[in-house]
Amino acid sequence: MLYSDKVMDHFGNPHNVGVIEDADGVGEVGNPVCGDMMKITIKVTDDHLDDIKFQTLGCGAAIATSSVITEMARGMSLEDAVRITKAEIAGELDGLPPAKMHCSVLAADGLRAAVDDYLVKNGREPISGGPEHVEEDEQGQ
Amino acid sequence: MTDNRVYLDNAATTRTDPRVVDAMVPFFTDTYGNANSLHAEGRAAHKALEDARSRVAAAINAGRPDEVLFTSGGTESDNSALIGLATAGGRAGGHIIVSAFEHHAVLEPAEWLGKHGFDISLLKPRSDGVVHPDDLRAALREGTVLVSIMHGNNELGTLQPIAELAAVAHEGGALFHTDAAQTVGKVEFDAQALGVDAASFSGHKIYGPKGTGVLFLKRGTRFAPYLMGGGQEFHKRSGTQNVPGAQGFATALEIMVAEREAETGRLTMLRDRFEAAILGRLENTYVNGIDSPRMPHITSLIVKGVEGESMLLHLDAKGIAVSTGSACSSGSLQASHVLMAIDCPQEIAHGSLRVSLGRWTTEADVDYLVDSLVPIVERLRAMSPVYEKMFGQKA
Numbered sequence: 001m002l003y004s005d006k007v008m009d010h011f012g013n014p015h016n017v018g019v020i021e022d023a024d025g026v027g028e029v030g031n032p033v034c035g036d037m038m039k040i041t042i043k044v045t046d047d048h049l050d051d052i053k054f055q056t057l058g059c060g061a062a063i064a065t066s067s068v069i070t071e072m073a074r075g076m077s078l079e080d081a082v083r084i085t086k087a088e089i090a091g092e093l094d095g096l097p098p099a100k101m102h103c104s105v106l107a108a109d110g111l112r113a114a115v116d117d118y119l120v121k122n123g124r125e126p127i128s129g130g131p132e133h134v135e136e137d138e139q140g141q
Numbered sequence: 142m143t144d145n146r147v148y149l150d151n152a153a154t155t156r157t158d159p160r161v162v163d164a165m166v167p168f169f170t171d172t173y174g175n176a177n178s179l180h181a182e183g184r185a186a187h188k189a190l191e192d193a194r195s196r197v198a199a200a201i202n203a204g205r206p207d208e209v210l211f212t213s214g215g216t217e218s219d220n221s222a223l224i225g226l227a228t229a230g231g232r233a234g235g236h237i238i239v240s241a242f243e244h245h246a247v248l249e250p251a252e253w254l255g256k257h258g259f260d261i262s263l264l265k266p267r268s269d270g271v272v273h274p275d276d277l278r279a280a281l282r283e284g285t286v287l288v289s290i291m292h293g294n295n296e297l298g299t300l301q302p303i304a305e306l307a308a309v310a311h312e313g314g315a316l317f318h319t320d321a322a323q324t325v326g327k328v329e330f331d332a333q334a335l336g337v338d339a340a341s342f343s344g345h346k347i348y349g350p351k352g353t354g355v356l357f358l359k360r361g362t363r364f365a366p367y368l369m370g371g372g373q374e375f376h377k378r379s380g381t382q383n384v385p386g387a388q389g390f391a392t393a394l395e396i397m398v399a400e401r402e403a404e405t406g407r408l409t410m411l412r413d414r415f416e417a418a419i420l421g422r423l424e425n426t427y428v429n430g431i432d433s434p435r436m437p438h439i440t441s442l443i444v445k446g447v448e449g450e451s452m453l454l455h456l457d458a459k460g461i462a463v464s465t466g467s468a469c470s471s472g473s474l475q476a477s478h479v480l481m482a483i484d485c486p487q488e489i490a491h492g493s494l495r496v497s498l499g500r501w502t503t504e505a506d507v508d509y510l511v512d513s514l515v516p517i518v519e520r521l522r523a524m525s526p527v528y529e530k531m532f533g534q535k536a
Contacts, residue, residue, distance in 0.1 A: 003454075011451075012458060017524050032527060035448050035467065035476075035491035039526035057525035059450035059467070 003060055004094035010064035015071055018053045025118025027110045029131075036062045036103065038110040040070075044118050047078050054110070061100035065107040068092050073111055078119070082112045082128040105131070147461045147506045151346075151499030152295055152323060152439055157389075158348040158500070164392040165350065168385035176382045177373060186384050193387035197355055200394045201340075202331040205360055210374045211387045214354035215322035215343030219246035221367035221378070222318045222339045222356060226287050227254050229363035234258040235286035238315070240272050241265045241482040242297075246341075247289050247320055248478075264290070268483050270299030270430035270441075274309050281313035288315050292340075293324035296466055296479040296495055298439030299430040300328060307336045316362065322346055322354075326397025327405070327436050338362050342394075344386065348500060349393030353386035408437035408498050411507050415496065416440055418511040423518055425532050429483065429493075438498040441466075443485070446528040447492045447521045455517040461510055466493040488531075 003011070023041035030037035036058035043051040052074055056066040069089055073081045086104040090096045096104060112128035119126055148156070168189055174182030176190045191206070198206040212218045227237060239251045241263040255261040264280050266272045272290050281288075288310040293300050303319050310317040321330055322343040332340060339362065344353030358364055358377065370379030397404075416428055419442065429441035444452065449465030456463055466477030467490070475481075476490035485493075496510065522528045 008454075011454060014524070028526065032488040032491075032531065035488070037525070037527050055524050055526035057446070057521075057527055058448050060454045062448070063451060063524075 002097065003064075004096075006068075006092075006094045007060060007064040007096065010067040010093065011060045014054075014063055014067035016053050016067065016074075017055065019055060020051055020053050023114075025114040025116075025121065027113030027115070027117055029110045029113055030058070030106055032057070035059070036106050038062070038066055038106050040066075040110040040114040042111075042114045042118060044078065049073050049076050049078070049081055052111075052114075058103065058106070059100070061096055061103035062106060064093055065089050065096070065104045066110070069107040069111055078115050079127065082115050084108055084111065145460055147502075147509055149496050149498060149502065149506070149510060150462045150464050151502075152298075152495060152497035153464055154345045154351065155348045155499055156501070157345075157350055158393060158396060160396060161349050161389050161393045165385040165389040168388050172384065176384055177371065186382075190382050190384050190387050193384075193391040196391040197387075197394055200391075200398050201325065201342075201357060202333050203357060204333055207375055208332070208357055208360055210356045210358055210378050211382055211390070212354040212356050212378060213352055213380075213383075215244070215320070215341055215346070216246040216354075217367075218322075218341030218343070218354045218356040219244065219320050220250045222341055222358075223247060223250040223254065223287070223289060225364045225367050225377075226316050226318060226339060226362070227259060228365045230365070232286065234260070236260045236262065236282050236284045237287045237289075238262045238264050238277065238280050238285060238310075239289045240291065240301075242270075242294055242479040243289065243291055244295060244320055244322070247291070251289070266294075266299075266482055269433045270294060270297040270483055271433050272301050272306065274302060274305040277306055277309045278313075281309070281315065285310075285313055285315040287318065289318040289320070291323070292319045292321040292330070293328065293436045294479060295323045295439075296477060296493075297430045297441045297483070298323075298436045298497075300324070300434040300436060303335045303337065307338075311336070323439075324436060326394055326401065327438065329401075332357055332359070339364075342390075344390045344393060347393045347397050350386055350389040353383060353390045355390060404500070405437045408502075411498050411502060411504060412437060412440055414504065415498075415507045415511060416442075418508070419514065422511065422515050426518075429480075429485070440496045442494045442496060443489055444492040444494060444518055445489055446525055446532050447518055449491060449493050451521050452492075452494055452514065452517055455521075456510070456513060459513045459517075461513060463510075464495045464497075466495065467491045 020041040024044045027040040054066045089104040109131045116126035174186035176186040307317040316338045318339040326347045340357040342355040345351040425445040449467030480490040
């Protein structure tokens with residue numbers, strides 16, 4: 001199991017780490033029993049992501065996917081942000097080992113939860129459609 | 142690779158000692174014969190093979206040299222011991238006990254036997270990382286044919302009371318095998334005093350060559366050969382013998398035994414220095430099995446609120462090699478079966494780090510590990526969304 005240089009770059013120097021104190025939306029996903037926990041906070045202006053920060057407890061892939069999704073999603077419309085897929089995140093990192101694909105799902109789900117949280121707080125309907133489905137064969141072995 | 146690197150994963154494998162390499166070279170290029178041939182080249186190779194066998198037998202205090210069988214490594218020794226002892230004499234069923242924190246090289250053949258007519262019990266160690274003889278006694282049944290319990294656990298470093306466990310197994314009429322891959326040469330291994338019927342050893346854990354191992358098989362023990370063919374190794378392990386490997390194994394083990402007393406003192410001092418420093422400087426950390434009898438070179442550290450692979454990767458970037466029992470590094474999403482066996486909670490097992498010292502580890506290496514690990518842990522805890530919540534304080 002080897003990580004790409006891009007994964008190692010994002011892991012070693014993760015971008016946008018932290019918490020936005022006056023966040024418009026908060027997404028918290030994961031489970032400490034699984035070892036992966038992620039919290040995303042967002043600022044929204046005109047239905048676009050103005051700012052985005054994350055905190056993650058997890059392995060190299062969990063931290064790298066968290067970092068890269070903040071870069072991918074910054075400036076995006078909410079509609080586009082919730083459509084970021086695990087495959088796109090993995091592609092942005094030049095691929096992930098098969099057993100680590102679930103980490104990119106965590107990042108995508110964290111962002112969706114934050115967007116939905118913002119919408120619901122503002123009396124609007126959630127748009128993400130919930131967590132991304134993880135196929136059996138992608139859960140490692 | 143050794144320049145500027147601090148290698149603290151000696152329980153995974155060791156650097157081959159140059160003295161061992163030197164001892165092996167003539168058996169590749171000069172004494173290259175097949176040890177089973179009748180001609181002069183064959184006789185010379187045979188002599189070298191039997192010389193290696195006698196030296197290994199002496200180092201482990203076997204009753205006779207022919208109780209030492211050369212194999213391709215710890216995995217083959219374990220596999221052949223489990224299957225060869227269980228199925229000896231055409232036996233097709235019976236009860237087998239293995240401890241729950243064995244190496245997979247024991248667990249997998251046990252599971253295979255479980256699918257082929259045998260009844261397998263996994264015996265749990267207690268949370269101190271030790272299999273207690275009373276627990277083994279309670280697990281024995283009428284019809285228990287084999288017990289396999291490792292001498293020293295590869296992740297925890299804890300030592301098992303093998304002499305007592307073997308005696309309990311024998312009282313119950315069962316054979317006893319021990320996987321001593323992690324311990325041989327590091328703590329005393331006296332085959333006769335321990336009273337085991339079979340034991341597995343590995344060359345590359347003792348600064349010897351990879352692809353070499355030994356199965357100790359007490360004389361008179363019924364055994365079904367696992368590798369079949371030319372009938373080498375007293376018809377118990379076929380395949381042309383690896384004479385340079387056998388010589389390398391013997392030399393590696395002799396060096397271990399000769400240097401053991403001094404090396405045990407040195408490694409224990411370094412290990413204790415590391416443990417005292419890291420426990421003193423990082424909150425919410427502990428060492429598994431710290432009060433149990435342990436090998437001198439392994440620390441099983443738990444760092445709460447941090448994921449092990451992240452620590453491993455950051456340490457690697459600092460030039461330090463260690464390992465982790467975290468699920469995330471295993472590719473299976475399951476935390477290490479060893480930590481599960483001692484009832485370490487999943488969320489804490491993810492923060493495990495195994496540090497295993499070796500022959501070339503210095504005080505400076507250990508201090509560098511501590512000075513590197515502390516800020517790594519502080520940084521990872523600071524970027525965790527739950528550290529404060531779970532452990533009630535800022536990193």
